[in-house]
Amino acid sequence: MNHHEQLPAELLEVEQALRDEHVAPGAQLESQVLGAVRQALDAQRRAGRWRFAACAAAVLLVGLHWSWPLATIEIWEPTVSGDDIERTALAIQEIAPELTEADALRQARLMAAGGSSGWSRRPIGRVLLPVGNRFEWE
Amino acid sequence: MGEPSAEQLLAALAAGQEWAYAALYRQFGQRLFRTAYALLGRADLAEDAVQEVFVALVRSRRVLPRVESLSGYLFVSLRRAVARIAKRQARYASEQSTLQSRQVRWVEQSMAPERRAWLQAAMERLPDAQREVIALKIDGELSFQEIAGVLDISANTAASRYRYGLEKLRALAAQDRTETDR
Numbered sequence: 001m002n003h004h005e006q007l008p009a010e011l012l013e014v015e016q017a018l019r020d021e022h023v024a025p026g027a028q029l030e031s032q033v034l035g036a037v038r039q040a041l042d043a044q045r046r047a048g049r050w051r052f053a054a055c056a057a058a059v060l061l062v063g064l065h066w067s068w069p070l071a072t073i074e075i076w077e078p079t080v081s082g083d084d085i086e087r088t089a090l091a092i093q094e095i096a097p098e099l100t101e102a103d104a105l106r107q108a109r110l111m112a113a114g115g116s117s118g119w120s121r122r123p124i125g126r127v128l129l130p131v132g133n134r135f136e137w138e
Numbered sequence: 139m140g141e142p143s144a145e146q147l148l149a150a151l152a153a154g155q156e157w158a159y160a161a162l163y164r165q166f167g168q169r170l171f172r173t174a175y176a177l178l179g180r181a182d183l184a185e186d187a188v189q190e191v192f193v194a195l196v197r198s199r200r201v202l203p204r205v206e207s208l209s210g211y212l213f214v215s216l217r218r219a220v221a222r223i224a225k226r227q228a229r230y231a232s233e234q235s236t237l238q239s240r241q242v243r244w245v246e247q248s249m250a251p252e253r254r255a256w257l258q259a260a261m262e263r264l265p266d267a268q269r270e271v272i273a274l275k276i277d278g279e280l281s282f283q284e285i286a287g288v289l290d291i292s293a294n295t296a297a298s299r300y301r302y303g304l305e306k307l308r309a310l311a312a313q314d315r316t317e318t319d320r
Contacts, residue, residue: 006297006301007301007304010308011301011304011305011308013308014304014307014308014311015276015304017253017257018257018272018276018307019276021253021254021257022172022277023171023172023175023181023254024168024171024172025167025168025171025181025184025185025188026181026185029167029171029185029188029189030160030163030167032185032189033163033167033188033189033192034156034159034160034163034192036189036192036193037156037159037192037193037195037196038156040193040196040197041154041156041196044154044196044197045154
């Protein structure tokens with residue numbers, strides 16, 4: 001739809017008067033605007049670099065956090081064979097029949113590990129300790 | 139190198155390439171300035187508005203590839219900038235001469251400073267809705283369809299507001315001529 005065709009001559013005159021009075025921006029506006037654009041782009045790039053550095057640092061910290069326990073973990077190597085543990089478990093069940101087979105086996109494993117792992121050196125609660133060729137509650 | 143296509147320009151703007159902003163200024167800078175000037179009535183404020191549009195464009199450049207009409211996007215952004223600046227200026231309104239009190243007369247010669255001043259003052263006496271459509275049409279060089287997109291109205295409403303605005307300007311000029319003759 002062409003709205004211009006509908007305008008009567010006197011309104012076209014007003015329209016023309018408005019067009020004739022166009023103002024132009026100052027010559028400095030282009031450099032001023034493009035300078036502001038450059039600044040805004042630089043600020044974005046700087047912010048982008050900082051964001052990248054912060055993300056990289058965060059990833060590094062998380063990586064370190066997770067790798068430290070892996071780097072310092074003590075591998076538990078049982079000093080006794082599987083047969084010894086089973087024998088010990090049977091002995092435990094003999095003197096403590098209220099323990100299930102699984103509990104007795106766990107106690108036997110703890111005792112076997114006692115010599116090499118730090119956490120089993122300070123047991124919490126009652127444990128069975130070997131006394132000579134028998135076991136007694138601590 | 140010729141002018142880039144709209145798609146190339148949008149992609150380059152989104153990528154933050156400075157040449158694209160320079161090309162955009164060449165294409166739209168004057169139209170944006172004139173529209174802002176028609177709405178704000180002061181060249182310094184109009185320049186601020188144009189600068190705000192370009193800086194806002196940099197800040198939101200990632201969404202540009204999804205923009206359907208670059209001119210529509212720019213003029214919507216200009217409208218917001220003009221509204222912000224007008225709001226800031228309203229605080230100092232009491233220090234400024236009120237629009238109606240400007241003592242300027244209609245003169246017949248085109249490009250005479252008096253006529254320009256008269257037209258500016260008369261534009262300021264129009265309702266905002268009509269002034270905006272006239273500014274977007276005459277200074278922004280937008281079609282009624284594009285104006286409709288910018289103002290979120292129908293093209294017919296835009297055309298009607300334009301016509302009413304021109305009629306009012308004509309009536310103001312006639313009234314002023316009569317007063318001058320008396």
